[in-house]
Amino acid sequence: MMKETNSSRRNFIKSAALAAAGFMIVPRHVLGGNGFIAPSDRLSIAGIGVGGKGHGDIMSFHKSGKAEIAFLCDVDDRRAAGTVKNFPKAKYYKDYREMLDKEHKHIDAVSISTPDHGHAIQTLAAMELGKHVYVQKPLTHDVWEARVLTEAAKKYKVVTQMGNQGASNDGPREIREWYEAGLIGDVHTIYCWTDRPVWPSGIPWPTQTAPVPNELDWDLWLGTAPNKDYIEKLVPFNWRGWWDYGTGALGDMGCHLLEVPFSTLGLQYIKDVQATVGTIYVDEFKRGYFPESCPPSSHVTMTFPKTEKTSGPITLHWMDGGIQPARPDELEPNEVFGDGGNGILFVGTKGKLLADTYGDNARLLPTTRKESVEQKYARVPGKASGHYAQWVEACIAGYGNMEVSAPFEISGPLTEAILMANLAIRGADLKVDNKFPGRNLKLLWDKDQMKVTNFDLVNQFVKREYRQGWDINYNI
Structure with a gap:
């Protein structure tokens, strides 16, 4: 009884100290019921190129139920308008370099849906910051760029997916x-x-x-x-x-x-x-x-x-x-x-x-x-539509812990x-x-x-x- 009491007292003191400091991480099993998604199970996504196909990509990530669309970036305000309207809390940028420089600490993953000639430089910038990446097809504009991103994925150990949903x-x-x-x-x-x-x-x-x-x-x-x-x-x-x-x-x-x-x-x-x-x-x-x-x-x-x-x-x-x-x-x-x-x-x-x-x-x-x-x-659950949720889940699971269709x-x-x-x-x-x-x-x-x-x-x-x-x- 004495050992049990002392143990209980130590646990109480430890719990009280944590409560005073404020919980920063909550175990998944504690908050996983009743449809509530723990903070550690949400993916903070930044989109580069969010009009047209980019809009569709962003919406599909959102529909997974486990993605927070936190930042949006597009060089054309006309194309981005619909996505910006759908996610009014997401901070908007025109230059992806400024967005990554200022916000990288608040970003888990980056979705890139820009013209082909921008894919490699934007993707590599995100990977160098340790961000998971989803890139529309084709992966790059040049042969050399394709080899670079293939090697970079191994080097930076981030979850990657190309947008060939099929x-x-x-x-x-x-x-x-x-x-x-x-x-x-x-x-x-x-x-x-x-x-x-x-x-x-x-x-x-x-x-x-x-x-x-x-x-x-x-x-x-x-x-x-x-x-x-x-x-x-x-x-x-x-x-x-x-x-x-x-x-x-x-x-x-x-x-x-x-x-x-x-x-x-x-x-x-x-x-x-x-x-x-x-x-x-x-x-x-x-x-x-x-x-x-x-x-x-x-x-x-x-x-x-x-x-x-x-x-x-x-x-x-x-x-x-x-x-x-x-x-x-x-x-x-x-x-x-x-x-x-x-x-x-x-x-x-x-x-x-x-x-x-x-x-x-x-x-x-x-x-x-x-x-x-x-x-x-x-x-893959959801087939072609499930391509997006598959990547979101893999990013949350972490590099090497879950299979994706187009790494x-x-x-x-x-x-x-x-x-x-x-x-x-x-x-x-x-x-x-x-x-x-x-x-x-x-x-x-x-x-x-x-x-x-x-x-x-x-x-x-x-x-x-x-x-x-x-x-x-x-x-x-």
Whole structure:
């Protein structure tokens, strides 16, 4: 009894002292009931680029029920207005650098949904402060940047996720299970295609400038890109068709389509790549040449080395601008090929597999063929919509404690492959002394040195020159 009394007295004194000081941390099990979320189970998020897709991202984090939208940042007050209205308590900034400098102690994680040319510098700034990051696809604008963020994720040990929501769908997991069950044998060839671009491409840079809207900070919008005058209709969407800012059809849809073969076959870095590009005619007799603009169509052939899941190298064809592969013989004449505008076709030694964007609606060919296999991979609750909550939960759990669908260790090499395809496209469109020396070449890629070994001119696009004052300083 004496020991028990003394123990109780010590516990009382300890409890009283803590009460006097004020509780700063409350155990989850104490406050976890009745729908109450403990302070340690809420993620304080800052958004960079909060209009358009950024608005959707922020709202999806909020719907998880475990995220506090604490800070918002956008260079365009018009685009940000809706999100700012929805979260009136969130402090608003125009310059992400100022926000991170002043508020980093109050931020757990950062969501980035800006044009492609800003992704890497903004993401790296957050990671260097130890913040978890969610970045819209494509992860980066340049090949070198993709490698930087892949390495930085390992260095800074933060939870990362790229915004290719289809990676959280059931389809990619089902396809993986079918393949590993041997239903189509050893895959050797894959086709991915899209009806993009749906923005102006293959055009000259406009000669007529326009006044910058009062709500837009044009200098901040340019960021790492070369200093140019503002033009009409570039913002908020048509920047996708210009190499200074966007990454074309591959950047827009490649992450959604190539993710399926990457996750199914364990693909990593390209061995070689070649491309052909479509052009437009400015009049009946003259072909246009506008290297600042992404081409209206392309066909890229990528070769990947053998992986643990393949019996040999993989050839992956990418097609955009309405170009599609030949319809497989197993598909009936009136059956839809892919989803009509986009699709994925696996060709194996024992059969073929067809899917839509994000790996949805996967079916064996012919479509009368029905097989069932045991579920091997856990599904993400909420599927594509659950992509956001999955990241929020993983951030709360801490680095290495919970799986996410598109961490940089996966989405980094995936993005690098997509940007290597763009490298081939730009190489095919290089004009020197009125000739195109990069056309009809197979570019050989040294992944360790990060350079094309047989056509040096194209290496200028591996890592672009950043505008003065906007450099990325990181050694890999």
